[in-house]
Amino acid sequence: MADINSSAKTTPQTAGGEAATAAGGAPRDAEAAWDIIELLFFAYRDFVGDPDAVLLKYAFGRAHHRVLHFVNRNPGMKVADLLDILNITKQSLGRVLKQLVDQGFIVQKEGAQDRRQRLLYATPKGEALSLKLAQLQTERINRAFGELGPGAHEAARRFLTAMIDGDNREGVLRQIARADRAKTRG
Amino acid sequence: MADINSSAKTTPQTAGGEAATAAGGAPRDAEAAWDIIELLFFAYRDFVGDPDAVLLKYAFGRAHHRVLHFVNRNPGMKVADLLDILNITKQSLGRVLKQLVDQGFIVQKEGAQDRRQRLLYATPKGEALSLKLAQLQTERINRAFGELGPGAHEAARRFLTAMIDGDNREGVLRQIARADRAKTRG
DNA sequence: AAAATATGTCAACATGGCTGACATAAATTC
DNA sequence: GAATTTATGTCAGCCATGTTGACATATTTT
Structure with missing residues (x-):
């Protein structure tokens, strides 16, 4: 992304900061979670791009x-x-x-x-190719967890899990757990 | 996803499993971050499906x-x-x-x-259509943050930000901040 | 024997990427 | 002021990957 800021000079008016999520908790309900929507877009774009x-x-x-x-x-x-x-x-x-x-x-x-x-x-x-690709993506993930503190892995796992359709979630988790066993042992 | 478990012979145990991340920090380097890779896939699939x-x-x-x-x-x-x-x-x-x-x-x-x-x-x-779609996605996001504790929003934001290409990150964050100002007032 | 299931296949079509070539108007440079 | 560069658009065609609908085959279930 070369420069999404080139048109920045004119547009912005008053400063405003901290618009949607004032202090500690959840955003006001009427307010869309623009930040997460967009971060998810960019993060996923780079993630699958690797x-x-x-x-x-x-x-x-x-x-x-x-x-x-x-x-x-x-x-x-x-x-x-x-x-x-x-x-x-x-x-x-x-x-x-x-x-x-x-x-x-x-x-x-x-x-x-x-x-x-x-x-x-x-x-x-x-299997070799699959692993090669997974490790590319793992590099990005580990880099991220390295930048963030300990507990980041667990926090990410909890967040992503909560984002999955409720009726899918258990199946997905079981699938991941099962696959872990299948691949960890042999 | 009807049933990815139909071929699940044995009973699953707890999800997550300590496999990759032992205690506090980053996974063993050799170990691919399968859980995050797959959770990201499913979370994003549902997220853009809304x-x-x-x-x-x-x-x-x-x-x-x-x-x-x-x-x-x-x-x-x-x-x-x-x-x-x-x-x-x-x-x-x-x-x-x-x-x-x-x-x-x-x-x-x-x-x-x-x-x-x-x-x-x-x-x-x-604008009306864009908002309608964003609020659909926001419902999912807020539901997730509701299930998780306070601080989940900030944790998710930090995780997703860290997942973005380093050379893009600042631009993305600036873009989000600028857009927040532009749309909050407006 | 009949019906349902797991899978595969043919054919046609839609969406949304891509490349390459070229066109136009306006800004910038010499 | 002419030449060049820039911002955008457009035509034409190709490719990857999704879709629907119809039908075939083997096997299991009823």
Whole structure:
């Protein structure tokens, strides 16, 4: 962002500071939380931008990244579960998934109990790429937590969790916890 | 997300788990910050999903939302500034901007000093829509801050700020502060 | 045997990114 | 004052990734 301030000279009138959140607590209800809305926009923009350069070398996009990420984190997950997480149609998923399979980043295995299922697994190659991308993003996260004090990780986790749809939240947390176990051990 | 747990064989325990961040500080460097990466994904997905239903009624998409949002927040901003914020090309911007102008949500006025500029302003109609969308998102944000204790707003602001590219951060903060002044009075 | 489920596929279309080339008017520079 | 640079717009086409709808196949469930 070169310079969003170049037009700054004329516009502002009186100084005003501390408009929305006066002292300690929540903003006045009528007042929109502009700061968080915009910070979230910029933070997320930079956050998802990190892996782009790497993905470019593989001729992959963000769609591939998302698929690879969740498959790697949830070895043996069903296609339907992935669709639910990504909130896209099977046709959209099909395209990128096919490329990831064709190029050896993901394999599909027939389900043991239910042989209709095509369970998804990252190959070593896929796991390596997924990890590489995650660590790029982790660098940014750790840099942030390093700038902030201790407790920042927990605070961020609580904030982000509270931002998730209530009816999703438990499922998401379970999914994260489960994936942690799956990947931490082996 | 219907059910990402259908394939969850065992019972989950507590979320979060001490896996990555032992005690006070930053995670072990080798460990990717999976939890934050995924929470950010889900939180942002739900966050930007809120306005979609409203936008549908106007036959607008997220691109329109972003443009309208920043124009409303920065009355009189230059086209070039908007391009910098959105990180897109003028051709991409042109398409959605034209629709917003044609349908009376944004007006362009010739710059006073520099008559090449087409300064952007939200019309009352545009301001109303922008506010409506922002308040949808604000509901989610305030609900989150309500669930968390006091200080959550400040903690979130600090976390999100720290997640922004270092060379962007000051500009972003200035932009937010300036917009607050411009819109609070106005 | 019939119905439901998990997955895949074909075809068409929409949105919103992109590049490249070029046009216009106004400001700036020589 | 002519030449150049800047701010913006526009045409044309391409690409990635989302959508809907219809249909196919194998397998499980009823």
